[in-house]
Amino acid sequence: MRIVELREKTVSIASPIANALIDFSRMTCSAVAVVTDVMREGRRVVGYGFNSNGRYGAGALLRERFFPRLLESDPAELLDETGGNLDPFRIWAVAMKNEKPGGHGERCVAIGALDMAVWDAVAKIAGVPLWRLVADRFNGGKADERVWVYAAGGYYHPGKDLRALVDEMQSYLDRGYRVVKMKIGALPLAEDLRRIEAVLELLGSGDRLAVDANGRFDLPTALAYAEAMKPYHLLWYEEAGDPLDFDLQAELCRRYPHPTATGENLFSHQDARNLLRYGGMRSDRDFLQFDCALSYGLVEYLRTLEVLAAHGWSRRRLVPHGGHQMSLNLAAGLGLGGNESYPDVFRPFGGFADDIAVEDGYVRLPEVAGVGFEKKAELAKLLRTVAE
DSSP states (O other), X not given: XXXXXXXXXXXXXXXXXXXXXXXXXXXEEEEEEEEEEEEETTEEEEEEEEOOTTSOOOHHHIIIIIHHHHHTSOGGGGBOTTSSSBOHHHHHHHHTTTOOSSOOTTHHHHHHHHHXXXXXXXXXXXXXXXXXXXXXXXXTTXXXXXXXXXXXXXXXXXXXXXXXXXXXXHHHHHTTOSOEEEEOSSSOHHHHHHHHHHHHHHHSSGGGEEEEOTTOOOHHHHHHHHHHHGGGOOSEEEOOSOTTOHHHHHHHHHHOOSOEEEOTTOOSHHHHHHHHHHSOOOTTTOEEOOOTTTTTHHXXXXXXXXXXXXXXXXXXXXXXXXXXXXXXXXXXXXXXXXXXXXXXXXXXXXXXXTTOOOBTTEEOOOOOSBSOGGGSHHHHHHHHHHHO
């Protein structure tokens, strides 16, 4: 058994939308294929992966550093102890040889995409859904039958008025979501408050709405928004300031009594540990949003879970960023609190299996070997072009 080829294709996920900091008109993504010599139903097993939205494709890093290290290694070095499957931990270690600690840059994105493809291949070789494999290996065999999901949208868009924003949120409710998220921070506070209140009028309750500033605010602005939004009792106030400004996050948590959320732009277990040490996060109400597809993959994500446990945090406080099938598998298999969903943006990478309906804010996972990409037709078609 061996990996016979590694491929990457940089593809566009451009969209005419924006959050408080960036627009997505030139956003790209790296799609990865791990081609093995294992045969299933007359075809080679191929594992697929990609990096999550918000970070650009990392094809050069994959092709110039990480792929060569794996292809030049002894194939046996990449197998588990039985020799019957790939070992994601050994593959991770080989790919990361000669890498200095710290300064994660974009390599965490490249390794995250590669790691996803490896786990997809491992589960396909084992003939089980990834969520089941993860539950059996890392959660005592216990998997959630349903995963809570929320619809992320509410982006800024040229010509998008309050009516269009409310109509967008209504469309998510019509599709079975109970909770939605919207962007804030690109307009003056008074205008953002009007946007929030328009959506709250539709939802009827603040705990059905989360807001996301995407790290835009300095401390005075973050606190001004917090004070203004306090009466709304929102589900959470997300990434008010720069993700590495732990003092800002700590002060926000001291001054804002309702839940906050952050973590999608922290890419290692060391970063997660520093957030919990210095960011003032409260384990009884706040949410953590680490995204395995941006932060070195599941191998590193398991280290992050160890950090959380050491600091007294429940896995149920984790709701991963990204809205992709990999995080959905981890949410079910590891017993996390839920998963983000992008019903209308970042296609074809966002969203879940085509035949999986959202029922009262929850989804069930497909019984298909691997991550389940083959159950999402538009994405499966694109991924096959990487391998072929």
